[in-house]
Amino acid sequence: MNSKAIRFHATGGPEVLKLETVEVGEPGPGQVRVRHTRIAVNFIDIYFRTGRYPAPLPNGLGSDAVGIVEAVGPDVSFLAEGDRVGYMFGPLGAYSERRVMPAEVLIKLPDGISDDTASTIIMKGLTAQYLFRQVYPLQGGETILYHAAAGGVGLIACQWAKALGVTMIGTVSSDEKAEAALAAGCTHVINYRRENFVEKVLELTGGKGVPVVYDSVGKDTLAGSLDCLQKRGTLVSNGTSSGPVVIDTMQLAAKGSLWVTRPAMVDYALPRPNMLKMADELFDLVLAGKIVSTPRQKFALADAAEAHIALESRATIGATVLVP
Numbered sequence: 634m635n636s637k638a639i640r641f642h643a644t645g646g647p648e649v650l651k652l653e654t655v656e657v658g659e660p661g662p663g664q665v666r667v668r669h670t671r672i673a674v675n676f677i678d679i680y681f682r683t684g685r686y687p688a689p690l691p692n693g694l695g696s697d698a699v700g701i702v703e704a705v706g707p708d709v710s711f712l713a714e715g716d717r718v719g720y721m722f723g724p725l726g727a728y729s730e731r732r733v734m735p736a737e738v739l740i741k742l743p744d745g746i747s748d749d750t751a752s753t754i755i756m757k758g759l760t761a762q763y764l765f766r767q768v769y770p771l772q773g774g775e776t777i778l779y780h781a782a783a784g785g786v787g788l789i790a791c792q793w794a795k796a797l798g799v800t801m802i803g804t805v806s807s808d809e810k811a812e813a814a815l816a817a818g819c820t821h822v823i824n825y826r827r828e829n830f831v832e833k834v835l836e837l838t839g840g841k842g843v844p845v846v847y848d849s850v851g852k853d854t855l856a857g858s859l860d861c862l863q864k865r866g867t868l869v870s871n872g873t874s875s876g877p878v879v880i881d882t883m884q885l886a887a888k889g890s891l892w893v894t895r896p897a898m899v900d901y902a903l904p905r906p907n908m909l910k911m912a913d914e915l916f917d918l919v920l921a922g923k924i925v926s927t928p929r930q931k932f933a934l935a936d937a938a939e940a941h942i943a944l945e946s947r948a949t950i951g952a953t954v955l956v957p
């Protein structure tokens with residue numbers, strides 16, 4: 634059976650992404666074949682495409698999609714043909730019409746969650762789950778700083794913070810993004826293109842600063858993020874959209890015995906029972922209407938390069954998906 638798939642033979646700009654036809658076989662033991670209905674675009678896909686994260690080449694791209702199980706391998710008992718599933722782990726190659734996947738990474742989707750919604754919440758929503766509920770567990774009542782609050786993870790984080798009773802200060806780069814973050818439940822928004830976010834955070838917190846900063850922007854915000862923290866506060870450095878960061882540990886002492894963690898999903902979501910528990914919590918919030926999420930940008934699978942250009946140039950709000 635054939636599938637169209639986006640592949641890259643060299644690292645580089647969006648132009649390295651090529652639409653090719655690949656052969657997809659029958660699932661072996663422990664595997665199922667999934668026909669994708671929606672494919673999520675995540676910033677990590679850009680790290681792989683550019684070579685910031687190494688991958689053997691040539692390769693497929695993408696690690697987050699939803700679809701329908703269309704064939705089940707011999708010893709897979711917990712999935713059946715016709716099941717709706719989503720995933721965020723497994724080999725690169727989600728940018729495709731169909732593929733064979735290890736069954737153990739698949740999450741069954743509840744009936745009340747559409748494929749459109751599911752494609753925006755598997756990786757992004759589970760990221761918000763582990764950042765807010767595991768990495769630096771929020772109790773409610775805190776004031777936090779969250780960078781790129783109108784991004785794919787960001788718009789879910791705004792809603793999750795609101796559901797937890799957390800005061801969220803979010804940064805964004807445009808008025809349109811500010812509106813989107815506020816509409817999603819972010820309490821205060823700072824346009825960090827126009828305003829000095831450190832001054833603004835100190836003003837909003839009466840000079841105290843915040844106990845935690847979730848910083849996925851990296852290079853451009855790191856120094857300021859440290860300056861927004863209270864004594865013994867925590868920097869969660871969970872991404873590097875503007876470039877990688879280097880942290881001088883002496884600075885952590887000088888700025889008030891700060892903590893820094895650079896978390897990776899794999900260390901919180903695995904083994905599988907953890908991932909399923911995280912997904913249950915996320916799905917419950919979505920089914921209760923506390924998190925509402927649909928794709929803000931949709932591209933055809935063949936136009937994956939355009940989706941990357943939009944995400945990389947900060948032109949997107951919320952989630953971006955590819956339709957195979």
Ligand SMILES: NC(=O)c1ccc[n+]([C@@H]2O[C@H](COP(=O)([O-])OP(=O)(O)OC[C@H]3O[C@@H](n4cnc5c(N)ncnc54)[C@H](OP(=O)(O)O)[C@@H]3O)[C@@H](O)[C@H]2O)c1
Binds near residue numbers: 677873897899
């Ligand atoms: N550690 C983990 O397990 C994990 C898991 C998932 C995602 N992440 C990270 O979380 C972040 C969000 O992922 P996402 O897929 O939802 O992306 P996204 O937030 O939708 O897109 C990235 C956003 O970062 C901001 N940004 C600031 N400087 C930028 C620059 N120089 N270039 C590009 N963007 C810049 C932009 O928002 P403004 O225009 O408002 O500045 C942009 O929209 C990424 O850094 C990703 O790597 C980490």
